[in-house]
Amino acid sequence: MSLFVLLGVLLVPLAGGGAVADVPEPGDGLVPGVVGGGQAEYPMDTPDQVLPPLQPEGDVPVPAPEEDVDELVEYMPRSAVAASCTAATGTHQRRVERLLKLTVDGRQSAADCRAIRAFQVREKIKPANGYAGPVTWARAELLAARKNLDPGRRCPVKKYAVACVDLDRQLMWVRKDKKVTFPVVNMRSGRKGYATRTGWHSVYWRHKDHWSTIYNTPMPYSQFFSGGQAFHAVYGQLATPTGSRGCVNLSYRHAQKLWDVLRKGDRVYIWGKRPGS
Numbered sequence: 001m002s003l004f005v006l007l008g009v010l011l012v013p014l015a016g017g018g019a020v021a022d023v024p025e026p027g028d029g030l031v032p033g034v035v036g037g038g039q040a041e042y043p044m045d046t047p048d049q050v051l052p053p054l055q056p057e058g059d060v061p062v063p064a065p066e067e068d069v070d071e072l073v074e075y076m077p078r079s080a081v082a083a084s085c086t087a088a089t090g091t092h093q094r095r096v097e098r099l100l101k102l103t104v105d106g107r108q109s110a111a112d113c114r115a116i117r118a119f120q121v122r123e124k125i126k127p128a129n130g131y132a133g134p135v136t137w138a139r140a141e142l143l144a145a146r147k148n149l150d151p152g153r154r155c156p157v158k159k160y161a162v163a164c165v166d167l168d169r170q171l172m173w174v175r176k177d178k179k180v181t182f183p184v185v186n187m188r189s190g191r192k193g194y195a196t197r198t199g200w201h202s203v204y205w206r207h208k209d210h211w212s213t214i215y216n217t218p219m220p221y222s223q224f225f226s227g228g229q230a231f232h233a234v235y236g237q238l239a240t241p242t243g244s245r246g247c248v249n250l251s252y253r254h255a256q257k258l259w260d261v262l263r264k265g266d267r268v269y270i271w272g273k274r275p276g277s
Contacts, residue, residue: 062218090132138239168272191243
């Protein structure tokens, strides 16, 4: 098993001793949608819980990904994997229906399946079988945001840089006044029991080669903004059925680019709630 993959129920150390088990989320039983695909593996974030995060003596360079991650393999029930056009209602059915301008009733129909499958073919999502799962939803939200970045005007426009984190849509971007300095990208926020804290924060500590002091696991390009919560890269797919343990997870490539955009003291504004959490 890869060093960077944590599976199943992980007992998380608490400051006062003992441990707490992860709280299940809807979608925990989904698997990667490839024939013969095994249990879903989620590269989880590993937040430090001390201020400032402690670092072992001497920096340990974090490794780069061994290969590019295919972000577009959908997660679905094992019974739906081999279907050419599934009748199963997806975990993100209503959201995908809304984004694809279908009848929003939260129930899979033959027409829904055809429209979702066509979108999946166009966006190279595998398998293209019409299941409205987290990967299909994430891609549709990103494409919509590229056309209309902040339709609710939720992120305040300031003369200084603001990292905008939209938990409702699982998206983030950076803007300074009216200029977007880091384009909108998909991200992954805290799962049930590990909510990413909303409101105003500031980037208070940055460590490019950060190594978690709790789980002994790499957190590349960490930019801490609230206690142990940080922007940082993860190894693997972002649009998984469950969320992080509070951090704002980014792809390795996007976390690397964000490192060159934000600085210590830059403001972070977070709003909304991760769907299903």
